[in-house]
Every structure is written in C-alpha cells, then in structure tokens.
Amino acid sequence: MEPCLEIRCLSAVLPNERRVLRSVSLAVQPGEVRALVGESGAGKTMIGKAVLGVLPKSVRIVEGEMLIEGEDLGRLDAKARRTLIGARTALIPQDPLTALNPSRRIGPQMTDRLVRILGWSGEKADKRIRQLLDEVQIREPERVLKCYPHELSGGMRQRVLIAAAFAAEPRLIVADEPTTALDVTVQKQILRLIAQLQRDHGTAILFVTHDLGVVAKISQKVSVLYAGKVVEEAQTADLFASPQHPYTRALIAATPRYTDPYASLKPVDETVLAGLADEIAAADRAWRPSHG
Amino acid sequence: MAEPLFSVRGLKVALPDMTRKPLIGRTPLAEILKGLDFDLPKGSVTGIVGESGSGKSTLGRALVRLIEPSAGSIGFEGRDISHLSEAELRPLRRDLQMIFQDPMSSLNPRHTIFNIIAAPLRQNGLGDRLKERVAEALQRVGLPQSFAGRYRHELSGGQRQRVGIARALALSPKFVLADEIVSGLDVSTQAQILTLLEKLAAEMGLTVAFISHDLSVIRRLCRQVIVMREGRIVEASATDALFDNPKEGYTRDLLAAIPLPEIDANWLQPPAKVPA
Numbered sequence: 001m002e003p004c005l006e007i008r009c010l011s012a013v014l015p016n017e018r019r020v021l022r023s024v025s026l027a028v029q030p031g032e033v034r035a036l037v038g039e040s041g042a043g044k045t046m047i048g049k050a051v052l053g054v055l056p057k058s059v060r061i062v063e064g065e066m067l068i069e070g071e072d073l074g075r076l077d078a079k080a081r082r083t084l085i086g087a088r089t090a091l092i093p094q095d096p097l098t099a100l101n102p103s104r105r106i107g108p109q110m111t112d113r114l115v116r117i118l119g120w121s122g123e124k125a126d127k128r129i130r131q132l133l134d135e136v137q138i139r140e141p142e143r144v145l146k147c148y149p150h151e152l153s154g155g156m157r158q159r160v161l162i163a164a165a166f167a168a169e170p171r172l173i174v175a176d177e178p179t180t181a182l183d184v185t186v187q188k189q190i191l192r193l194i195a196q197l198q199r200d201h202g203t204a205i206l207f208v209t210h211d212l213g214v215v216a217k218i219s220q221k222v223s224v225l226y227a228g229k230v231v232e233e234a235q236t237a238d239l240f241a242s243p244q245h246p247y248t249r250a251l252i253a254a255t256p257r258y259t260d261p262y263a264s265l266k267p268v269d270e271t272v273l274a275g276l277a278d279e280i281a282a283a284d285r286a287w288r289p290s291h292g
Numbered sequence: 293m294a295e296p297l298f299s300v301r302g303l304k305v306a307l308p309d310m311t312r313k314p315l316i317g318r319t320p321l322a323e324i325l326k327g328l329d330f331d332l333p334k335g336s337v338t339g340i341v342g343e344s345g346s347g348k349s350t351l352g353r354a355l356v357r358l359i360e361p362s363a364g365s366i367g368f369e370g371r372d373i374s375h376l377s378e379a380e381l382r383p384l385r386r387d388l389q390m391i392f393q394d395p396m397s398s399l400n401p402r403h404t405i406f407n408i409i410a411a412p413l414r415q416n417g418l419g420d421r422l423k424e425r426v427a428e429a430l431q432r433v434g435l436p437q438s439f440a441g442r443y444r445h446e447l448s449g450g451q452r453q454r455v456g457i458a459r460a461l462a463l464s465p466k467f468v469l470a471d472e473i474v475s476g477l478d479v480s481t482q483a484q485i486l487t488l489l490e491k492l493a494a495e496m497g498l499t500v501a502f503i504s505h506d507l508s509v510i511r512r513l514c515r516q517v518i519v520m521r522e523g524r525i526v527e528a529s530a531t532d533a534l535f536d537n538p539k540e541g542y543t544r545d546l547l548a549a550i551p552l553p554e555i556d557a558n559w560l561q562p563p564a565k566v567p568a
Contacts, residue, residue: 039480040449184549187549188549191560213550213551216551216553217559240553240554250480252553254479255479257508257554258550261508264512265483265486265512267484268480
C-alpha cells in the first residue's frame with residue numbers, strides 16, 4: 001500500500017548551519033495514527049510544519065524528500081504544492097484560541113476555508129460543517145456557529161477545530177499537541193473524539209505530543225525523537241512492551257504513573273544523555289562530508 | 293497525628309468577577325472558595341489537585357495571604373492570620389514562601405542569580421555572610437557555584453526552577469507553597485525537580501502545599517491529598533487511601549482520565565452510560 005505520507009532522510013538547518021532535523025525518515029500509512037514523541041527541542045513540531053509547508057523562514061531544508069500519497073512535494077512548484085497540501089492535509093493545532101480569528105463568528109470561519117480552498121458552494125460547506133459539528137458532539141450547533149471564539153470553553157473550541165480539520169476530508173491530519181492545554185477529563189473526551197473521527201473517516205494522523213501516556217492511548221506506531229533525530233521507531237505496543245533505545249526506556253521511566261509511584265518519575269540518567277550526545281555527534285560527522 | 297501548621301476553617305474567598313464588569317460602580321464579586329475546612333500537619337506534603345477553575349491556586353494564595361479571605365479563619369501555628377494587615381504579616385512572610393509555575397516570569401531578568409537568591413535574605417536582616425548563605429542555597433538545589441553570576445536567560449528551564457526553589461528555601465521557611473512548579477517542564481526535568489523537592493522537604497522538615505493538576509505526580513510526593521472542584525473540597529484523605537479507594541465519583545473520573553504510559557485498548561472506548 002502506498003503510504004499517505006512518506007518522509008525520506010529529511011534534514012533541515014538553521015542559518016548558522018546547525019541541523020535541527022537529522023535525516024528523519026518515517027511513513028504514515030492510510031488510516032493510521034503515527035505519534036511523534038519527544039521533549040522540547042526534539043523537532044517534533046518542526047516535522048509537522050515541514051509537512052504542511054509552514055516552516056519558519058529561518059529553517060532551511062537541505063536534504064530529503066516528502067511525499068503525500070506518492071506525490072513528491074519537492075518536484076512541485078510553490079503553487080501546486082500549496083494546492084496539494086491544502087486539499088489533502090489539515091491541522092489540529094495546540095492552542096485553539098490563537099488558531100481562530102477572535103473577531104469573526106465561528107460559522108463563517110469554518111465555512112470560509114471550504115469555500116476558499118476547495119471551491120465548494122456556501123450551501124455545501126454549511127451543510128458539511130453542521131454534519132461535522134454533530135460528529136464532534138456539539139449539541140447546539142446553531143448557538144456555536146454564532147459564537148465568537150472567546151465565548152466558548154477550551155474543550156468546545158478544540159471540538160470546533162477538530163470538526164474544521166475533518167470537514168474537508170483530508171487524507172492526513174497533523175495534530176500538534178492538540179490536548180496539551182486541556183484539563184485531563186476534557187483531554188480524554190477530545191482524544192476519544194479524534195480516535196472516533198479518525199476511524200470513521202479513515203484519516204491518517206501525524207500526532208505530535210510530549211506525553212507518552214497520550215502516545216500509548218492514541219497511536220498505532222510511534223517515532224521517538226531527540227535533537228531532531230529519530231532514535232527509535234516501533235509499533236506502539238512494542239515500544240511499551242520492549243523499548244529498545246536507552247533514551248526511550250529513560251523517558252518511559254520518567255513519565256509519572258500513579259499506579260506505580262516509585263517505579264516512575266525517575267530522572268533521566270546522565271549516561272543516557274551522554275550516549276545520546278555521542279550518537280548525535282556521530283550522525284553529524286557521517287552526514288557533513290557529503291555537503292561539505 | 294502531628295500538630296497542624298495550618299488549620300483552616302470555613303474559608304471563603306470572593307474576588308472581583310471580571311466577566312461581569314459594570315460600566316459604573318464596583319465590579320461584583322464572585323465567590324471562588326465556598327467554605328473549606330482542612331488541616332496541614334507540620335512537616336507534611338499535601339497535594340491540592342483540581343481542574344482549571346477549581347480554586348486550587350486561589351486557595352494557595354490565601355494560605356500565604358497574598359489575598360484576604362472574605363470569611364472563615366486561617367490558623368497558622370495557632371494564630372488566625374486571615375485578616376492581618378500587611379504590616380502585621382511582614383514578620384510572618386519569611387516563614388511563608390512560594391515556588392511559582394513559571395520560573396521565567398518569576399525571576400527578574402536584570403538580576404544575577406546571586407541577587408535573586410540574596411534579595412529575601414537582605415530583606416529579612418540576613419545580609420551578613422551573604423556570599424556564604426547564597427552559596428549554601430545553590431548547593432542545596434544542586435547548582436554549581438559559577439551560576440551565581442549568571443542571568444535567568446542563560447539557564448535551562450530546570451535550572452531556573454532550581455533557582456526558584458533556592459530562593460524560596462533561602463530563609464528556611466516553615467511553609468512552602470508550590471503551585472504547578474513542574475507543569476512547564478519536560479518529563480526528564482520534571483522528575484529531577486520533584487525528587488529534589490521531595491528530598492529537601494524531608495531534610496528540612498518543610499510543610500508543603502503542592503498544587504498540581506497531575507495526580508500521578510501527587511501520589512509520589514504527597515502524604516495527603518485534597519481534591520477540589522468549583523471552589524469546594526470534593527474529597528480529602530491520606531494519599532494511599534485516596535488512590536486505592538477513592539470515595540467520590542469525581543475523584544474516580546479524574547483518575548480514569550489520566551492516560552498512563554501503558555497500552556490499554558479499552559481506554560478510548562466511549563463510556564457505557566452517557567453522562568447527563
């Protein structure tokens with residue numbers, strides 16, 4: 001089966017030539033949830049942004065390919081690339097408040113995107129949005145469509161954005177820490193909704209998170225990142241059953257578990273971090289000559 | 293049962309309700325804490341858990357008297373401090389210290405780490421032997437002495453939070469309020485900061501109110517737990533009792549909502565009964 005998203009050997013640098021992505025490769029099959037997990041600075045959000053073509057100007061891709069359903073983004077001109085990304089991908093962002101225009105009502109914001117990017121009629125877009133609001137279990141769609149973003153709770157705003165993301169039937173959704181700002185009980189509802197819609201629509205998700213607990217619940221496959229490098233890639237069940245990389249083991253042991261307070265919350269060992277530093281340095285030595 | 297350091301009875305706090313700001317006149321008050329009763333035993337670490345809007349941070353701020361309660365009493369070492377004036381509170385301040393959630397915004401960017409830690413010492417008449425005392429404070433939190441000359445932007449998140457702890461503990465307080473002190477940190481750093489606080493609290497015999505939204509962290513660190521919701525205490529008990537046998541439905545919901553880092557295919561299944 002052709003992967004929905006394929007990233008091959010992607011490297012990106014900052015203006016000072018420091019690498020922020022280090023030969024990242026991964027594939028997301030259709031209808032699959034792939035988690036990208038790592039601590040701050042690991043490059044997980046950067047990968048999501050690269051896929052959506054919204055990297056900051058300071059970050060330059062120097063190597064590698066990204067394919068969406070077999071189409072190589074690098075071979076398309078800027079306009080064709082934007083059209084392809086717009087039609088086949090969507091984003092569920094971390095902070096729904098900044099992702100929504102504060103001065104416009106929810107309804108027009110949601111339909112606009114479908115009309116502008118996909119060329120749908122207003123009527124078709126409106127119908128579609130109402131259907132999706134129903135799927136994300138918003139009980140009073142009329143009221144919500146007339147609201148301004150600040151009039152909704154965090155959980156409601158995130159539901160609206162999930163509905164908006166699925167509305168255009170994308171093949172791939174990049175979910176960037178979509179529940180990090182939410183309370184745990186709301187987080188559980190939102191994760192449940194994402195999983196439900198993902199199954200119903202057969203959408204592939206690249207799920208960016210720092211939380212191994214969320215990884216365990218939502219994903220089928222996972223890539224563990226450190227300093228822009230994939231240090232381990234596995235089926236999620238295998239990762240938790242038998243983590244291979246020392247860093248993965250350390251991360252799992254550091255994650256708090258109320259069921260096992262003394263076996264969790266273990267600080268990451270210095271030798272693990274030293275080993276990672278060596279691994280990164282070795283990877284950079286091996287990489288540089290071809291670009292010297 | 294140890295003698296309580298804090299003994300709180302019928303505590304109510306009302307704050308201006310910014311969602312109902314009138315054009316003229318005073319902003320109406322909203323009751324944030326609706327009558328709380330609890331004790332904090334001396335030398336114990338108590339977890340205060342709740343979701344946003346539950347009033348857990350307001351409770352913390354009332355304990356250290358950053359805000360004045362509208363009703364009830366806050367007994368601190370047997371003395372009601374709930375309505376003391378700022379002048380009357382001053383001698384108590386050194387015993388009531390705080391560690392904040394975001395060390396970036398709670399550390400002055402223009403001051404060296406030395407001056408940040410020295411400030412409370414100077415204000416409390418401990419200006420002699422400053423170098424020695426600051427060195428001791430840095431050592432206590434595992435920071436090298438060379439950090440004294442640095443500024444906050446030169447430090448990592450975990451190092452900044454160590455400075456926040458060093459500052460709070462410099463005066464050897466009786467009570468420390470720790471409000472979401474690890475929620476902005478990566479798990480590896482979080483584990484370091486928590487084990488540090490755990491060790492220091494035991495060594496110095498501190499009484500700590502540890503406010504957090506994360507029950508997993510609370511179980512490890514705290515001897516007793518107060519679960520809050522909408523300005524009230526839902527359940528308060530010894531930590532093991534609360535986790536092994538939660539009495540209230542809300543506590544059980546909170547526990548069930550925590551995504552543990554282990555595979556559980558049923559976790560995302562919709563609940564059997566639809567909540568009303």
